[in-house]
Amino acid sequence: MWFHKKTLTTLLMAMMTIGIVLPTNSLAAPLLQRGSESGDVWDLQYRLQILGFYQDDLDGSYGGNTYQAVRQFQKTYGLTVDGIAGTQTWSKLKKVSVNRSEMQMLAQLVYSEARGEEYKGQVAVAAVAMNRLQSKDFPNTLQSVIFEPYAFTAIDDGQYWLTPNKTAYQAAWDAVRGWDPTNGALYYFNPDTATSSWIWSRPQIKQIGKHIFAR
Template identity: 70%
Template sequence: MMIFAACLMVMMMPFGQASAATVLKPGSSNGEVWDLQYRLNLLGYYTQGSDGIYGPGVTRAVRAFQYQYGLPVDGVVGAQTWSVLKKFSVNQYEMDMLAKLVYAEARGESYKGQVAVAAVVMNRLQSPKFPNTVSGVIFEPWAFTAIYDGQYGMTPNKTAYLAARDAARGWDPTYGAIYYFNPNTATSGWMWSRPQTVKIGEHIFAR
């Protein structure tokens, strides 16, 4: 399916993204700590169970993440750390959205092709050309066909969730693509003009 198609409306952002995230530090205990633990677990920095408490394990995980991404290593999740973390990870609500998009747009594709669709969302999340939230990327007007034709409302299967998770963890079989389209149905000359990175199944991926 083409990535450029009309969107019926932009949905509300999930809880916790409508306003700036609070500063989290050792001893913090609130809903955003759950969010933090989920993201750090997804990226492989935090392996303990989620309990909503900013304990020593979370502190170590945050420091490791900060070191890996060139941030000040202070073990405190302030605006800068939140900003980078949200560009390279998703929370549970966003994972559901990503899986729904994968199922709607690419359920007939190979597993690699499904990961690739999710990777485009992650690449857009990291690009200054697009919205800086998963919901903003997915529901951006003229973004994904599945939003306006109703397929996004279908229930994703386990494979879609696994593909979404792999993409959120950093697998990018598109080599940095921020667009994709079906060459059998694409009519946009502009889309064809984009530098192509790879073809996977029925989709061509491009920058």
């Protein structure tokens, strides 16, 4: 899906600054339709803009352009096309996109786990997190995926809390938009440092930089 570079820059700035307070409970499913005005609408627009369906400013107002963006999203993902962001639409949207807080989490994960890797390798790490979000075998929120016990080394050693750079945000953005250099990987590890015999037993897909990606 096409998007203007200015849109990416705008959203990157939103990620790195304090702005509208968005709901953080990713299990909530507010019913939104034409005329709705709230932080939930801003969140909806943010997610749709990342995915390339919504091109306008994020204003928290559910107008005609938001309505059309929701309809296009619904059509693309095989949902009932009614232009209303209800339970079904939110459920799918939260599996394939992130809110601003989750984008921050994803960028921190990328930076802490792969900041020394080539750009493709950084996107790959973010893609693994997104693949886990969409898998029935892992938690159903990005926060739970990232903070699942022993899931990521950077959580255990504290590097997750480092401040990500712009490249990490861009890598997270690209992964959310659907770029998956790993071809569906759910795991990755560094063969030079991995000590778990279990991780070596996973079906390997490819190696990108220092990481081997596996199912």
